[in-house]
Amino acid sequence: MKKLIEVKDLSFGYKDIPVLQNVDLNIFSNDYILIIGPNGGGKTTLVKLILGIITPWSGSINFSKGVSTRLGYVPQFSSFNKSFPITLFDMVSMGCISPKSFFKRYKKEDIAKTEGILEKVGLYEKRNENINNLSGGQLQRALIARSLVAEPAVLLLDEPTASIDMTSKMSLTDFLDGLNSRMAIVVVTHDPIPFSKSYDHIACINRDIYYHGKGELDSHVLEKVYGCPVELLGHGIPHTILKDHD
Amino acid sequence: MTEFFSILSYEFMQNAVLAGLLASMVCGVIGPFVVARQMVFISGGLSHAAFGGLGIAYFLGINPLYGATAFVLLSAGGLGLLKEKTGKSDLFIGILWAIGMAIGIIFIHLTPGYTPDLMTFLFGNILTVPRSDLFIMSVLVLVVLLTVSIFYRGFVSIAFDEEYAMARRLPVRWLDIALLLLIGLSIITLIQVVGIILVIALLTIPVAIAEEFSNAFSNVMIISAALGVFICWTGLFFSYLIAFPSGASIIMVGGMLLGVVKIAKKTAGRY
Numbered sequence: 125m126k127k128l129i130e131v132k133d134l135s136f137g138y139k140d141i142p143v144l145q146n147v148d149l150n151i152f153s154n155d156y157i158l159i160i161g162p163n164g165g166g167k168t169t170l171v172k173l174i175l176g177i178i179t180p181w182s183g184s185i186n187f188s189k190g191v192s193t194r195l196g197y198v199p200q201f202s203s204f205n206k207s208f209p210i211t212l213f214d215m216v217s218m219g220c221i222s223p224k225s226f227f228k229r230y231k232k233e234d235i236a237k238t239e240g241i242l243e244k245v246g247l248y249e250k251r252n253e254n255i256n257n258l259s260g261g262q263l264q265r266a267l268i269a270r271s272l273v274a275e276p277a278v279l280l281l282d283e284p285t286a287s288i289d290m291t292s293k294m295s296l297t298d299f300l301d302g303l304n305s306r307m308a309i310v311v312v313t314h315d316p317i318p319f320s321k322s323y324d325h326i327a328c329i330n331r332d333i334y335y336h337g338k339g340e341l342d343s344h345v346l347e348k349v350y351g352c353p354v355e356l357l358g359h360g361i362p363h364t365i366l367k368d369h370d
Numbered sequence: 371m372t373e374f375f376s377i378l379s380y381e382f383m384q385n386a387v388l389a390g391l392l393a394s395m396v397c398g399v400i401g402p403f404v405v406a407r408q409m410v411f412i413s414g415g416l417s418h419a420a421f422g423g424l425g426i427a428y429f430l431g432i433n434p435l436y437g438a439t440a441f442v443l444l445s446a447g448g449l450g451l452l453k454e455k456t457g458k459s460d461l462f463i464g465i466l467w468a469i470g471m472a473i474g475i476i477f478i479h480l481t482p483g484y485t486p487d488l489m490t491f492l493f494g495n496i497l498t499v500p501r502s503d504l505f506i507m508s509v510l511v512l513v514v515l516l517t518v519s520i521f522y523r524g525f526v527s528i529a530f531d532e533e534y535a536m537a538r539r540l541p542v543r544w545l546d547i548a549l550l551l552l553i554g555l556s557i558i559t560l561i562q563v564v565g566i567i568l569v570i571a572l573l574t575i576p577v578a579i580a581e582e583f584s585n586a587f588s589n590v591m592i593i594s595a596a597l598g599v600f601i602c603w604t605g606l607f608f609s610y611l612i613a614f615p616s617g618a619s620i621i622m623v624g625g626m627l628l629g630v631v632k633i634a635k636k637t638a639g640r641y
Contacts, residue, residue, distance in 0.1 A: 175537040197537040204531035208406055209581050209590045218527055223539050226524035254585035270534075 125152040128191045128277055128308055129174060134183035136166075136173055143169050147183070147333045151278055155308040156300075158316050158323045165330035167312040168200075171280050193222065196276030196307070198267045201287045206256065212266055213251040216242060219273030237273050245269045245299070261292030268299070278308045285315050293318045377610070382497055386616070389499040390602030392507045393563040393572065396556035398595025399518050401577040402587060403549055406529040410570055412449065412550065415463035417557045417569040419445040419470030424491055425477030434491075435506050439558050441470070446554035450547030494565030494617035496606060503562060510555045517552055525549055526587055563602060564617040575624035576601060579631050601627065 131149040135142060144166040151157065159167045172178045174185055175197055196219075219241075220234040242248040245265040250258065258266060264284060271279060279300075285293045297318045300309055304322070311319060316326070327333050377383050404413050420438040427437025445466055453459040478488065490498070499507075518525065524545045527535040535542050560569045580593035605620030 172533075176539060177533055177536040193539065195537065197534060199531070199533055199537075203533050205406060205529070208530045209402070209584060209587050210526075210530055211586050214526075214586060215530070218523075218530070218534070221523055221527055221535075221538050221540065223541065226527065226540050226545075227520050228523075230523075252585070274538075 125154060126188065127152050128188050130184075130186040131170075131174065132184045132186070134170075134173060134185065135181045136169060136178065137181060142181075142331065144173075144329070144333075145331050147329075149327065149333060151308050151310065153277070153308055154304060155310075156304050156319075156322055156324045157308075157310045158319055158326045159310065159312045159329055160314070160316055160326060161329040167329050168282055170329060170333075171197075171282055171310070171312055174280065191277045194274065194277040196271030196274060196279040198264075198271050198279070198281040198284055200282045201260075201263070203282075208255070210255055211252050212247060212255055212258065213238060213242070215255055216251075216266060216270045216273060219270040222274070234273075241269045241272050244272075259292075260287045261289065261295070264288050264292065264296060265299075268296075272303075276307055278310065279303065280310045280312075282312045283314065284311060285313060285318055297322060381501070383610075385499045385501060385504055386496045386606055387603065388504055389496050389507065389563050390606060390620075391599060392504070392511045393560050394576075394595050394598025394602055395511050396514050396559050397572050397576050397598035398591050398593075399514060400553055400556040401573045401594050401598075402580075402590045403525060403529050404553060404573045405577045405581075406587075407549070409550075409553065410574060412459065412463055413553055413557065413573055414570050415449070415467040415470075416442050416445055416550075416554050417561065417566045418467045420557060420561060421474030421491060421566055422470040422472075422477075423474075425474030425481075429477040429481045433502070433506075435503055435558065435562075438561065439506075439510070439555070442554035442558055443551055445470070446550040447547060450543075450550045453546070454543045490565070491561070492565050492567050493615055494561065494563055494568060496563045496602075496616045496620070497609075499562050507559045507562060510559050514552050514555050514559075517548065521545065521548065529587075564620055568617050568621045571621045571624060572598065572601075575621070575628050579628050582631055582635055597624075597627070 127150055129149075129151040131147060131151075134144060134147040134149075136144045143164070147166075147170065149170070159170065161167050169178070173180055175195055176192075217230060217234060217238040220230065220237065239248065239251070242251050245268065247258075247262060247265060247269065250262070255263060255266065264287070268279075268281075268284075281300075284296060288296065293315075300311075300319075301322050303309065311323075313319065316323075378387065404410060420442045423437035423439070423441025424434040425437075426441070427434040430437070449459055449462055449466065452462050474491075475488075524535075524540055525548075527538070527540060528542050528545050528549070532542060535545075556573070557569050560572050564572050576594040576597040577590065579597050580590045583593055584590050601624040602620055605623040606616060608614065608623065609616040609619035
């Protein structure tokens with residue numbers, strides 16, 4: 125497996141308060157990583173650091189050749205202007221934009237790619253509708269479609285199941301499973317259950333980062349994670365292998 | 371109506387009609403970005419800062435438009451850089467707003483001889499736009515249209531989802547500053563028509579109406595521009611007909627149109 129991203133000794137904070145400390149993370153091709161942890165633990169911050177949206181205090185993020193421009197990003201619903209007058213097609217085609225093309229017209233190839241990806245996610249018929257008219261599940265698929273247009277090597281999703289119903293959650297995880305043979309997938313989530321069959325590794329983040337392999341997080345563990353808020357806040361993830369962290 | 375067309379033979383009326391057309395173009399092109407990126411307060415700050423430039427230009431005896439343009443561009447660039455450094459802009463906008471006005475009032479007060487009527491700057495007078503200013507306005511509009519057409523995709527990206535644009539490694543900060551400068555140039559064009567205080571209305575009302583009729587950003591631009599023409603010319607007509615101040619008449623036409631459209635849409639939705 126090829127190493128695509130290497131996060132080394134990364135630290136970051138807001139004002140003077142550290143959010144992440146000395147975090148190391150390697151992402152290999154075809155990895156499927158879940159990032160879980162309490163609110164304010166640094167999950168989204170880590171993703172934003174990898175994407176270059178914010179700059180770290182110290183440490184480094186190294187990309188293998190060509191990967192830094194091939195990062196797919198599916199943000200939380202709250203990060204964009206939902207009342208913006210934009211059609212689904214125009215939103216998805218934004219995925220083709222790059223530092224080399226933002227001052228040029230869309231190429232025929234971009235239009236074909238956008239149409240193809242809309243067909244793949246089952247939203248082609250709705251391409252001329254305003255994004256306001258889409259359901260939560262459809263909007264989530266549209267955001268994924270936007271991130272896929274650029275043919276990413278790594279797909280990073282921030283709370284992809286937060287605003288969608290159970291059926292949409294299941295079809296989302298099935299869709300991601302299908303993509304995993306072609307790209308690494310990193311999911312930040314409070315809700316790891318829908319991904320329980322798919323992930324390879326879990327990273328628990330609460331300022332520090334801890335890793336676990338597949339099978340170490342079962343339903344019993346999850347019950348504990350979401351049933352023990354005190355430990356969740358204090359440690360990041362209370363679970364049966366808590367001792368391994370010490 | 372016939373009388374209105376007959377007065378089109380007067381140069382001042384031709385100038386007013388052309389000024390309305392030019393103003394509408396920037397309303398259509400820049401207004402949707404102002405609304406989408408929630409830059410209404412910044413636009414208000416820049417238009418009031420322009421008054422400082424107008425005052426200094428009057429004092430120095432040069433064309434006030436040059437002074438206003440220089441002042442607004444400096445303010446827009448400065449605001450953009452401060453926003454980039456501090457992540458905040460509200461405080462600076464408020465300061466710029468008040469200091470710009472204060473500088474303008476002081477320099478107009480210091481100008482010897484004839485003191486221009488402050489009301490003309492604050493509320494505009496489309497009927498007094500000279501041919502020479504139309505030329506400057508045309509150049510400003512051309513710069514705005516060309517820049518937006520070149521960087522359209524970048525501007526739309528940051529207006530819709532700034533974070534995603536950053537993730538795509540777009541030069542978001544520079545695009546933001548460029549947009550601020552374009553808003554500044556648009557304000558200079560609009561001040562001639564509706565004055566410093568009413569500029570914000572002309573940047574927002576046509577967009578608010580256009581958004582009721584279109585799903586796509588580019589269409590909102592076109593509809594806003596068309597509505598701008600309708601609002602400016604209708605306001606001009608009423609202003610002439612009933613001898614009302616032109617700037618206020620234009621804005622009132624826009625406001626009433628917005629009210630009618632909103633009520634009509636709501637009523638239509640019920641049936």
